[in-house]
Amino acid sequence: ANGFSQNTGKLREQMQNGLLAPGFDETSCLSRYQASAYRKPSSHEPSSYLISKLRRYEEVHKRCGPNTKFYNETLEQLKSGHSGSPTECKYIVWISFSGLGNRILTIASAFLYALLTNRVLLVDPGNDMADLFCEAFPETSWFLPLDFPIKDQFKDFNQKSTECYGNMLKSNLLNTSTESIPAYLYLHLVHDYDDQDKLFFCDQDQSLLKKVPWLMMKTDNYFVPSLFLIPSFEQELSKLFPEKGTVFHHLGRYLMHPSNHVWGLIMRYYQAYLAKADERIGIQIRTFESGTGPFKHVMDQILACTAKEKLLPEVDMRGSYITPSRTPKLKTVLITSLSSGYFEIVRNLYWQHPTVTGDLIGVYQPSHEKHQQTGKQLHNRKAWAEMYLLSLSDVLVTSAWSTFGYVAQGLGGLKPWILYKPDNQTVPDPPCRRVMSMEPCFHAPPFYDCKAKTGIDTGKLVPHVRHCEDISWGLKLV
Numbered sequence: 001a002n003g004f005s006q007n008t009g010k011l012r013e014q015m016q017n018g019l020l021a022p023g024f025d026e027t028s029c030l031s032r033y034q035a036s037a038y039r040k041p042s043s044h045e046p047s048s049y050l051i052s053k054l055r056r057y058e059e060v061h062k063r064c065g066p067n068t069k070f071y072n073e074t075l076e077q078l079k080s081g082h083s084g085s086p087t088e089c090k091y092i093v094w095i096s097f098s099g100l101g102n103r104i105l106t107i108a109s110a111f112l113y114a115l116l117t118n119r120v121l122l123v124d125p126g127n128d129m130a131d132l133f134c135e136a137f138p139e140t141s142w143f144l145p146l147d148f149p150i151k152d153q154f155k156d157f158n159q160k161s162t163e164c165y166g167n168m169l170k171s172n173l174l175n176t177s178t179e180s181i182p183a184y185l186y187l188h189l190v191h192d193y194d195d196q197d198k199l200f201f202c203d204q205d206q207s208l209l210k211k212v213p214w215l216m217m218k219t220d221n222y223f224v225p226s227l228f229l230i231p232s233f234e235q236e237l238s239k240l241f242p243e244k245g246t247v248f249h250h251l252g253r254y255l256m257h258p259s260n261h262v263w264g265l266i267m268r269y270y271q272a273y274l275a276k277a278d279e280r281i282g283i284q285i286r287t288f289e290s291g292t293g294p295f296k297h298v299m300d301q302i303l304a305c306t307a308k309e310k311l312l313p314e315v316d317m318r319g320s321y322i323t324p325s326r327t328p329k330l331k332t333v334l335i336t337s338l339s340s341g342y343f344e345i346v347r348n349l350y351w352q353h354p355t356v357t358g359d360l361i362g363v364y365q366p367s368h369e370k371h372q373q374t375g376k377q378l379h380n381r382k383a384w385a386e387m388y389l390l391s392l393s394d395v396l397v398t399s400a401w402s403t404f405g406y407v408a409q410g411l412g413g414l415k416p417w418i419l420y421k422p423d424n425q426t427v428p429d430p431p432c433r434r435v436m437s438m439e440p441c442f443h444a445p446p447f448y449d450c451k452a453k454t455g456i457d458t459g460k461l462v463p464h465v466r467h468c469e470d471i472s473w474g475l476k477l478v
């Protein structure tokens, strides 16, 4: 190949086959340009329909974004309390809520909803979003301005709020005549939501929501699978994602770029400990037991999984030294966990005993923060860096129920082996299984047939929306 086509090939790779837009200041977000040097190119091409939809969205966001004429006009309606004539731009405001893994998944969900309903996504910066993530769209901002009028109410929004959609339905405050359309509504899609809140996933309700200029959304769930069950979105979704199990993979790579601070954490760690390996194995350990651990049954489960699935070589417990018959491979194990106990056991295992293959195993863990500290800046930077480092693995093992692991698998384009959630402190049998797709699981989906107005198993309606491996009542795209 000549230099020219080599360069364009490299550039194409850098822009992830057209997924990423040009037009950013490179130094303001190094990860956007450098990521392709560290990850394998995706084996899933984004559809050209998705790419053109993203380019159109970027235009709309630029036209409607913070402090534009249209933004200010729509803001007037918000301030006045009721919607007037239909506005040029409509918005979905994502409210910062829950752990970082959850937040990454819900931003992607809200963005897909924005694409489907021609809304502009604005991200409430909370206390750390702008520190963790780059701007997602060129020549504008996706962060909600600090002087946004009802910002102080975000933390108090809940199921009982008067502006809550489900609550308004209950009190019969909404009907379809245009005069009564409010300027904004609060959508409560948190795991504890009730039957009325869940009507969000019905076509009839979507046709009413369409008219509301401002939607404020609080959620801790990856609700994308249920969007695929709304008939009016069906056609558009199949054009955007002909390969259904790639939604978060593409949207996550498109939206979530680590800030320069976080990129520094990722790069220094990767280059110092992981770069030289022949194979990288990520093990994400998240327990939902009381106490931080380490727990013996969890350690036993992990080792049972890696042995059974041949993800890590066995050790020779009696051997002192094995002269390898071939050049030994260097494999690195990246462990992430709030506790350092598992790491110490695995590291000692491979230091104190030779592997039967003669391969060398280096074991690393970037941090052990003991417990979740969602409000703290450096804590969240580390969490984001670790999710990202896991996504650079060749082989991945994740924990049931954890959005932290879902983010890593989706960004990495990896189908991990998932460790089942242990019951009664015993090792599940089998300890783990390979997942069906790299999509995250929607933990709290509705089970409702909007047309028949009865309960229904939403995991049995279409072949591409199934129950999850780790949560029997959850839904995921495959």
Ligand code: GDP
Residues within 6 Å of the ligand: 098, 099, 100, 101, 102, 103, 285, 286, 336, 337, 338, 367, 369, 371, 372, 373, 374, 379, 380, 382, 383, 386, 401, 402, 403, 404, 405
């Ligand atoms: P989930 O609770 O596992 O679904 O994941 P979230 O990311 O939403 O919330 C868990 C939070 O706990 C993370 O955001 C971190 O703040 C912290 N955390 C959990 N596991 C780890 C870990 O392995 N490393 C680090 N640095 N933080 C973790």
